[in-house]
Amino acid sequence: MDVIRHCSSFLLPSPSHAAGTDGRPTPAYALVVLNQRLPRFTPLLWEHAQVRMCADGGANRVYDEMPGLLPHEDAVAIRNRYKPEVIKGDMDSIRTEIMDFYRKLGTKIVDESHDQDTTDLHKCVSYIRDSTPELDKSNLCILVAGALGGRFDHEIGNINVLCRFSDMRIILISDDCLIQLLPRTHHHEIHILSSVEGPHCGLVPIGIPSKSTTTTGLQWDLADTEMKFGGLISTSNIAREETVTVRSDSDLLWTISIKKP
Numbered sequence: 001m002d003v004i005r006h007c008s009s010f011l012l013p014s015p016s017h018a019a020g021t022d023g024r025p026t027p028a029y030a031l032v033v034l035n036q037r038l039p040r041f042t043p044l045l046w047e048h049a050q051v052r053m054c055a056d057g058g059a060n061r062v063y064d065e066m067p068g069l070l071p072h073e074d075a076v077a078i079r080n081r082y083k084p085e086v087i088k089g090d091m092d093s094i095r096t097e098i099m100d101f102y103r104k105l106g107t108k109i110v111d112e113s114h115d116q117d118t119t120d121l122h123k124c125v126s127y128i129r130d131s132t133p134e135l136d137k138s139n140l141c142i143l144v145a146g147a148l149g150g151r152f153d154h155e156i157g158n159i160n161v162l163c164r165f166s167d168m169r170i171i172l173i174s175d176d177c178l179i180q181l182l183p184r185t186h187h188h189e190i191h192i193l194s195s196v197e198g199p200h201c202g203l204v205p206i207g208i209p210s211k212s213t214t215t216t217g218l219q220w221d222l223a224d225t226e227m228k229f230g231g232l233i234s235t236s237n238i239a240r241e242e243t244v245t246v247r248s249d250s251d252l253l254w255t256i257s258i259k260k261p
């Protein structure tokens, strides 16, 4: 079975640091900003990304909160510089003046108010998959800012997007942690960047129980272990080694804490 290697180098500041540790190419990143308080490192994610989108009310957040994250720069200049390429959603949360502001700057607005069966994050991921020919999909990683904390129905809806697009690399990010899906179709090698993440982590079966999961590099490793809701799931685990490996017969969520500055 093929191995997928994971590394949170998008949390590191400079492109040279972010270029990977072993000569492998850095992924191409797309950023989706949701309607939640912006994580403090959103400007960094923005710089790493080749395409930046806002999900509906996420555009309010970029307009309102980006200047506060870059307090030494002029707010007007910040708002003009941090311009999403696309705003997509059912448009019931974005304020009219924000939509007008970004439209005038050239942002593409995609109104899908007719679709009340998929979330705005789902709509944005579909757009990135289907309407961004400039992005190299073989090496694409979608970073989602503001996906956690707040309303639980939104959080679980965001996690469901990981499952609905299980063949895409999508990472949900908050100030405190990140979450991604480890599909059962691959073995996984997770490079831990201990300067910015860990040690607290978790592995959780999603959808169906796992009959067998095996890991290395954790304080409480699993050895052909069963995991299920209502039984054992791995929370409050600790990443002990620079590389954590995971193999499982079912899709798992991997989560790791993000260090405070």
Ligand SMILES: Nc1ncnc2c1ncn2[C@@H]1O[C@H](COP(=O)(O)OP(=O)(O)OP(=O)(O)O)[C@@H](O)[C@H]1O
Residues within 6 Å of the ligand: 034, 035, 036, 055, 056, 057, 058, 089, 090, 092, 093, 094, 119, 120, 121, 146, 147, 148, 149, 150, 151, 154, 155, 157, 158
């Ligand atoms: N409190 C939250 N926690 C996590 N994600 C959120 C939260 N609020 C919004 N989001 C995410 O941001 C996206 C856009 O938010 P927005 O408020 O525009 O959604 P919405 O469609 O108006 O939701 P609703 O109608 O249920 O309030 C949502 O689809 C969701 O992915």
Ligand SMILES: Cc1ncc(C[n+]2csc(CCO)c2C)c(N)n1
Residues within 6 Å of the ligand: 090, 115, 116, 117, 118, 119, 120
């Ligand atoms: C069974 C079921 N539950 C909830 C919704 C509502 N809903 C789900 S996604 C969405 C769009 C949010 O921007 C809305 C309103 C539905 N359609 N079907």
